[in-house]
Amino acid sequence: MSCNCAKNQVNNSIVKKTSSSSCPNDGKCTTNLIENKSLNIKTDATGAIYYELTDNSKTSIIKFEYNKTVDTTFQDNSYREEVLFEIPNQFDEINLKDDKLELVKMIFGKHCFCKGQAGIFTIIKGKLNLKKKEKTTSFNLEFEILNIDHKIKKISGTIK
Incomplete structure (x- = not known):
């Protein structure tokens, strides 16, 4: 008898790292553009939100991630926040506020060992400005998640 190992599928999406100016001093941040993907937001049986990225030639995802520098000798000591949103591949300018x-x-997303605070939340209070000029996309985001403590409240970045 032999066993057949599962083979990793090749991910056809293109990920571009970008510059960002919104990182707290106590951690590291990354901003990525994940091209030709769509953000599918789902809810599990307990009512918790999760997401999947699926192929879509008309949209891309901007993902900002903050990882706090922590003492790794302690168990369950990680702390991470992330913001994701979907943009059309073809646009000149987008300005959205609050429920828009x-x-x-x-x-x-807030990922930590912090009961009642961890999870993925829909952002409904904030302001997003995106501009695309030639092959450069710039964005500014300010947001608030009600009843959740979070370090990231403003994000700005440029994608070339």
């Missing part, structure tokens, strides 16, 4: 952020499927 739903148009770009904007979500915030």
Whole structure:
């Protein structure tokens, strides 16, 4: 008898790292553009939100991630926040505020050992400005998640 190992599928999406100016001093941040993907927001049986990225030639995802520098000798000591939103591949300018952020499927994730605070949340209070000029996309985002403490409240970046 022999066993057949599962083979990793090749991911056809293109990920571009970008510059960002919104990182707290106590951690590291990355901003990525994940091209030709769509953000599918789902809810599990307990009512918790999760997401999947699926192929879509008309949209791309901007993902900002903050990882706090922690003492790794302690168990369950990690802390991460992320913001994801979907943008059309073809646009000149997008300006959205509060409940209109739903148009770009904007979500915030807080991943930590912090009961009642961890999870993925829909962002419905904030302001997003995106501009595309030639092959450069710039964005500014300010947001708030009600009843959740979070370090990231403003994000700005440039994607070339």
